[in-house]
Amino acid sequence: MNKIIAKINFIFFIPFIFLILVYIGYSLFIDDSAVFNLAPPSFHHWFGTDLTGADVFIKSINALGLEVLTLLIVMPVIYFFGLITGMILSYFSNDRIREFFLNLIHYWVTLPVLLIALFLLILLGAGQKNAIIVMIFIYIPTQALYVYNQLETVKKNEFFIAKMSYGFSKRYIYRKHLFPNIRDGFTNYTLARMPEIIMMNLALNFLGLGVQPPASSFGRMLFDGLSFMYSAWWMWVFVVLTLILLFLYINKVLMVALRGSI
Amino acid sequence: MFDFGISTSSGQLVIHEVVTALGESLKSIIIALLFSYTIGTAAGIFSAKSRRLRKLWNRMEFIFYIPMIVFSYLVLYLLDFTGIDFLSNIRYVFAGLVLSIYPFYIVSKSVDKTIAEIKNSDFFSFHKSCGFEESQIWKKFCKRFVIVDYLSFFENLLIFMFGFIFFVETPFGIHGMGYRFVLAIQRFDYPVIIGFCIFSIILFSVIGILIETIKMRIDPRVSYE
Numbered sequence: 001m002n003k004i005i006a007k008i009n010f011i012f013f014i015p016f017i018f019l020i021l022v023y024i025g026y027s028l029f030i031d032d033s034a035v036f037n038l039a040p041p042s043f044h045h046w047f048g049t050d051l052t053g054a055d056v057f058i059k060s061i062n063a064l065g066l067e068v069l070t071l072l073i074v075m076p077v078i079y080f081f082g083l084i085t086g087m088i089l090s091y092f093s094n095d096r097i098r099e100f101f102l103n104l105i106h107y108w109v110t111l112p113v114l115l116i117a118l119f120l121l122i123l124l125g126a127g128q129k130n131a132i133i134v135m136i137f138i139y140i141p142t143q144a145l146y147v148y149n150q151l152e153t154v155k156k157n158e159f160f161i162a163k164m165s166y167g168f169s170k171r172y173i174y175r176k177h178l179f180p181n182i183r184d185g186f187t188n189y190t191l192a193r194m195p196e197i198i199m200m201n202l203a204l205n206f207l208g209l210g211v212q213p214p215a216s217s218f219g220r221m222l223f224d225g226l227s228f229m230y231s232a233w234w235m236w237v238f239v240v241l242t243l244i245l246l247f248l249y250i251n252k253v254l255m256v257a258l259r260g261s262i
Numbered sequence: 263m264f265d266f267g268i269s270t271s272s273g274q275l276v277i278h279e280v281v282t283a284l285g286e287s288l289k290s291i292i293i294a295l296l297f298s299y300t301i302g303t304a305a306g307i308f309s310a311k312s313r314r315l316r317k318l319w320n321r322m323e324f325i326f327y328i329p330m331i332v333f334s335y336l337v338l339y340l341l342d343f344t345g346i347d348f349l350s351n352i353r354y355v356f357a358g359l360v361l362s363i364y365p366f367y368i369v370s371k372s373v374d375k376t377i378a379e380i381k382n383s384d385f386f387s388f389h390k391s392c393g394f395e396e397s398q399i400w401k402k403f404c405k406r407f408v409i410v411d412y413l414s415f416f417e418n419l420l421i422f423m424f425g426f427i428f429f430v431e432t433p434f435g436i437h438g439m440g441y442r443f444v445l446a447i448q449r450f451d452y453p454v455i456i457g458f459c460i461f462s463i464i465l466f467s468v469i470g471i472l473i474e475t476i477k478m479r480i481d482p483r484v485s486y487e
Contacts, residue, residue: 112462114425119459122447195327202329203426207447222331226433229335230342240332251324 038232048234050224056234059216060242066217067246070132070201071194077136079190082143089144090151091174102148105141113138114203121209128211131204135197146189150182191258194250202243218243266457271449276457279442283458287438290430291423293358298365298419299412305366306373316374326367331429333360338433348434357430365419369412376411380404410481417473421466 039049047056089101117134124130154160155178163173204210205219213220218239225236266276309316337356341348348356380386389399428440435441439458446454 112421112425112466115459115462118443118447119456122452122455199329199426202331203429206331206429206432207444209447222335223432225335229338229433233339236335240335243332244328247328248324251327 038228038235040232041234047238048232050221050232050235051228054214054216056221056238059221060218060238062216063218063221063239064242064246066128066211066215067198067201070128070135071197073132074135074139074197075190075194078139078143078193079187081136081140082190083147083186085140085144086147086151087174087179089148090155091170102145105145105148108141109145114200117200117204118207118209121204126209126212128215128217131201131210134204135200139193139197143186143190147182147186150185151178154178154181191255194255195247198246198250266460267453269446269451269454271446271451271454276453277461279454280439280457280461283437283439283442284461286436287424287427287431287440289354290357290361290436290438291420291427293355294362294365294423295419297358298362298369302366302369303373305370307377309370310374310377319370323367326364329429330360330363330426331433333363334430334433353434353436357434357436361423361427361430364422368415368419372411372415373408376408380407406480410477413473413477413480417466417470420469424462424466 036045036049037051037053039045039053041048045055045057047060049055050059089098092098117138120134120137121130124134159177160173163177164170201210201217202219202222205217206223208220208223210219211217221239222236225232225239228235265278266280268274269276269279272279305319309319334357337360338348341356346352385403386399389403390396394402424439426440427438428444430436431438431440432444439462442454443458445451446458
């Protein structure tokens with residue numbers, strides 16, 4: 001299985017890196033002083049140019065980098081804080097406080113996440129930094145709820161009662177026995193949220209609340225391409241293709257590979 | 263009292279804008295719900311019956327995770343290519359179809375899972391050993407399970423559809439909640455933005471309460487808990 005994944009990784013990545021290197025090399029030797037607005041794909045501009053004359057390929061690479069960066073920040077943070085919050089909820093035995101926070105989280109989970117994100121982002125102000133903060137804030141409760149539910153299930157096992165009766169401290173049991181039990185499941189759960197995070201980032205950027213010009217993002221590129229749907233198809237077709245490839249890669253290769261390595 | 267103020271761009275009452283937009287959005291949402299529940303159920307039943315279909319289904323799973331805006335753009339371009347007038351009322355149907363891609367997947371998966379769970383359950387084999395036929399057991403006892411299952415994710419599907427509807431309405435030019443929300447953000451029309459957010463949250467809370475009440479009536483386990 002790992003060999004197959006390595007092969008697919010190779011199929012996806014090597015041509016991608018090769019294309020970028022060739023493109024960078026090519027742009028170094030060719031004079032790019034002339035600006036071509038809305039130029040169709042050519043040998044010089046592989047994905048064409050947009051209204052301002054910016055290269056769509058370079059913009060796509062930047063947008064891809066932004067998605068990766070967002071994932072790299074959001075995923076570890078929601079993993080860590082979700083884990084801590086869920087463990088604290090399960091650890092403390094004060095029923096009233098626990099019930100209060102659990103009800104709060106349950107109510108939070110039933111609310112439309114995207115609308116809350118938009119609302120918060122409008123209050124905070126547009127920008128990718130704020131978008132990342134909002135995404136972290138709205139994903140932590142669901143992460144915590146998952147951890148809490150898993151811990152409560154594991155706590156019903158006999159080994160937990162046995163360890164308690166031996167006189168081990170609760171902290172020790174949580175750290176040494178309960179956490180290892182839920183770790184793999186929770187990591188898989190967090191990894192499975194990768195497409196969700198990308199989708200949310202795409203939505204926020206589509207609405208213009210994420211990254212601001214001149215920086216580029218897939219969401220903003222799609223929105224800009226909407227006005228030129230038929231006259232300048234290259235402004236959105238390549239973005240759409242990149243997104244399909246990205247989701248294919250995440251679902252078929254990356255998540256399988258990461259799960260395999262856990 | 264609940265008019266949410268006046269829109270700074272159009273000068274209309276926000277509640278009026280919200281209700282008009284809701285009516286527009288509901289057209290494509292109802293089509294999406296109908297499509298996802300009917301075709302999704304059929305697909306779920308087929309994949310429960312055939313192993314090959316399930317395998318194929320699992321292989322094609324990634325398609326359903328692709329953001330719906332990608333499908334919106336592709337469908338819109340194809341419509342133009344084939345010469346279909348996408349400005350007519352047919353756009354609601356196509357918008358509904360695009361909107362239902364992910365819910366369709368959820369429904370079919372859920373039906374498939376429920377069928378497998380019921381078939382492996384003790385009460386199913388017990389009734390079978392009592393001499394009941396499978397179709398009889400399904401009719402008499404299992405209907406309720408499927409309805410409860412449908413209800414359990416109905417609210418989530420609605421939230422998903424309302425939440426990401428601007429991905430469909432903006433390209434298709436439907437002046438529903440999503441489209442107006444995008445416009446309000448671009449025009450910094452804060453009363454409309456806040457009005458839409460509060461209205462949606464109230465709407466989903468009411469739907470949630472209604473669903474829980476129906477669930478309580480249908481499923482005795484909920485009231486027991």
